[in-house]
Amino acid sequence: MQATYTVEGMTCGHCVAAVTEEVKAIPGVTDVTVTLEGGQLTLTSDAPVDFDRIVEAVAEAGDYSVA
Known part of the structure; x- marks a missing residue:
């Protein structure tokens, strides 16, 4: 499953790096991908x-925070 969230x-x-480590x-x-621009957090x-x-x-x- 894959889900995407916005981290503010x-x-x-x-x-x-900190968000990626904690979510992993x-x-x-x-799998976790976090991008600074746009604050996208995608997890599998x-x-x-x-x-x-x-x-x-x-x-x-x-x-x-997660929006």
Whole structure:
């Protein structure tokens, strides 16, 4: 499965790396792509990932939110 979200608050490459690392750690996630421009987060997973789990992972990475 693939899903795309918008992450708000990222300002640099470090932000992208932190969000990528935290989202990749979610069980079942097989691939993550995060782009600074536009704040796109695309994840691929074996099964649907609970939106609240994605929000938690992004918040763990820093002062970011998922829209």
